Amino acid sequence: MTLWKERVGAYWNEAIRYLRLIGNSGFLFTVYFLILIGSFYYSQLLQELPESFPSLWLFTIVFALVLTRGRIRTFVKQADVVFLLPYETKLDRYFRSSQIYSFILQAFTMTVLFIVLAPLFALRLTDGTGSFWFVLGLLLVVKAWNVGSTWQEQRFQSDQERMSHFVLRFLVNGAFAYLLFSGADFIYLAAILLIMGLLYVLYYQKVVKKLSIKWDHLINVEQRMLMFFYRIANAFTDVPQLKEQVRSRSYLNGLLPFLSANKKSVYHYLFARTFIRANDYLGVYFRLVLVASFLLAILPNGWMEIAVLLLFMHMVMMQLSTLWFHYDTNMWVDLYPIEEEGRNQALTTISFRLLLVMTGVLTGVLLVTSTYLITVIGLVIGLGFSYVGSTKWIHRRKKQAW
Numbered sequence: 001m002t003l004w005k006e007r008v009g010a011y012w013n014e015a016i017r018y019l020r021l022i023g024n025s026g027f028l029f030t031v032y033f034l035i036l037i038g039s040f041y042y043s044q045l046l047q048e049l050p051e052s053f054p055s056l057w058l059f060t061i062v063f064a065l066v067l068t069r070g071r072i073r074t075f076v077k078q079a080d081v082v083f084l085l086p087y088e089t090k091l092d093r094y095f096r097s098s099q100i101y102s103f104i105l106q107a108f109t110m111t112v113l114f115i116v117l118a119p120l121f122a123l124r125l126t127d128g129t130g131s132f133w134f135v136l137g138l139l140l141v142v143k144a145w146n147v148g149s150t151w152q153e154q155r156f157q158s159d160q161e162r163m164s165h166f167v168l169r170f171l172v173n174g175a176f177a178y179l180l181f182s183g184a185d186f187i188y189l190a191a192i193l194l195i196m197g198l199l200y201v202l203y204y205q206k207v208v209k210k211l212s213i214k215w216d217h218l219i220n221v222e223q224r225m226l227m228f229f230y231r232i233a234n235a236f237t238d239v240p241q242l243k244e245q246v247r248s249r250s251y252l253n254g255l256l257p258f259l260s261a262n263k264k265s266v267y268h269y270l271f272a273r274t275f276i277r278a279n280d281y282l283g284v285y286f287r288l289v290l291v292a293s294f295l296l297a298i299l300p301n302g303w304m305e306i307a308v309l310l311l312f313m314h315m316v317m318m319q320l321s322t323l324w325f326h327y328d329t330n331m332w333v334d335l336y337p338i339e340e341e342g343r344n345q346a347l348t349t350i351s352f353r354l355l356l357v358m359t360g361v362l363t364g365v366l367l368v369t370s371t372y373l374i375t376v377i378g379l380v381i382g383l384g385f386s387y388v389g390s391t392k393w394i395h396r397r398k399k400q401a402w
Contacts, residue, residue, distance in 0.1 A: 004097045007075040018233040030311060037304065046119055055124040059117070059181040064174035066113060067142055068166060070106045071225060072151050074098045074218050081215045088213055095151070095213075103147045107140055114139065128183025135180060138189065142176055145196045152204040154218060155211035172196065234322060260350075267346035271323050275350060281319065288316050289358050293365045301370045309362050309378050310385060316358055317389045320351045344395065352390035359386055 022028075074095065076084075084091065114121075114136055121132070129135055146169060153165045176192045230239045260272035275281045292312035299305050324347055359382030366375040 004075075004094050008101070011075060015229065018229075018239070022233065030315060033307075033311060037308070041299070042119070046123055049120075049123075053124075055120060056178070056181055059121070059125065060174060060178045062113070062117075063110075063139065063177045063181075064170055066110050067139070067146050067173040067177070068170040070102065070143075070147060070150060071221055072098055072102045072147070072154065073105070073225060074222055076215070076218050076222050078219055081219070085215060099147055099151050103144055106147065107143055110139060110143060111136065125181055125183075129181055130183075138180060141193070142173065142196065145200060146173065148200060149204055152207045154221075155207055155214060157211075157214065172199075267343045268349060271346045271350045274323060275320075275354075281323065284319050285316060285354065285358075288312055288319070289361055292358075292362055296362060296365045297369045301374060303374075305366060305370055305374055306378055306381060309366075309382060312362075313355060313358060313382065313385050313389065316355065317351065317394055320347075320354060321394045323347060323350070347394065348390050351394050352386055355386035355390055356383070359383060 075098070114132075118132060121129075121135075126132070149165075149169060153162050156162050156165070172192070172195065176189065176196075179188050179192065233239050260268040275285075289312075292308065295308050295312075296305050299308065324343070359379065363375055363379045363382060366378050370378075
């Protein structure tokens with residue numbers, strides 16, 4: 001247990017530092033603003049929802065997936081293959097703690113999702129299924145079974161075996177969710193719970209006796225979960241632990257003249273190459289533009305569209321500001337005989353051009369889905385934000401992070 005507490009404590013000490021930086025970046029304000037918008041239009045959507053809407057199937061599919069999915073956080077490290085492998089039989093309490101930890105996090109996520117869907121549940125399903133707390137309690141029981149089963153499945157050697165068991169649990173969870181949300185008699189729910197219990201006792205417990213822990217797989221799962229968090233944090237600050245992922249993407253080389261502008265500038269070229277090839281700068285930019293376009297397309301005509309346009313342009317600017325720190329750990333770049341001002345100009349150029357492209361895409365969506373007045377206002381504000389954001393604000397945020 002001492003080892004478990006040390007590793008969990010070390011992880012959260014590091015995670016809290018990054019979470020504070022994310023909070024100071026203005027991201028929490030963005031989330032709060034999106035929640036306000038979403039809650040307002042969510043209530044309107046529920047009022048206009050047709051009677052034919054398949055609420056039952058929506059809840060069945062969503063919660064079948066939520067119940068089935070979920071990885072076990074073990075906090076194991078590469079060196080454990082050497083140092084902890086001989087003590088595998090004595091690590092029962094350690095891995096039991098990892099299952100409890102994972103259950104708490106996954107149960108919290110599922111509870112938040114159920115709370116978000118609670119208005120639709122109360123409107124369409126509550127008459128037949130029972131109270132909110134009764135349904136949530138049963139979902140938590142089934143989630144606990146899934147966490148325990150998922151842990152035992154980590155002992156299988158191949159991904160195919162683990163996937164086949166994932167499909168099996170998804171079918172069982174789907175049957176349970178359908179019976180639960182359709183208001184079936186409790187005896188049917190009890191029968192599914194009994195089947196789950198028998199599967200765990202008669203099948204999964206035997207897996208423990210036959211198969212040993214697959215350390216390489218646990219380390220791989222842990223690394224992927226850790227890298228996922230680092231990639232999120234890297235959108236707001238430099239993360240030294242993040243392993244650089246470089247993709248060739250030679251088919252996008254035609255964008256380099258547009259992004260780099262000055263062929264004689266080292267940083268113009270480096271930033272353009274970095275945006276296209278390194279980590280996920282291009283992917284995040286594309287996804288943010290896509291989500292913003294979708295929201296502008298479905299929102300009713302009005303000033304809320306302008307607010308969403310500004311909000312997402314600010315998020316893109318924050319993402320682009322991290323380009324400044326990309327080469328901080330590369331000593332070769334420090335050897336280049338170039339002035340700091342060239343680096344500033346390169347960041348301004350690439351951010352200005354990418355923000356201009358985003359402005360063009362979003363105003364194009366407004367031109368099709370909104371009024372001409374909103375489109376013109378969005379274009380003017382987008383152009384103004386592109387200029388001021390790339391020449392002033394992005395460098396101010398860069399200095400704050402520095």
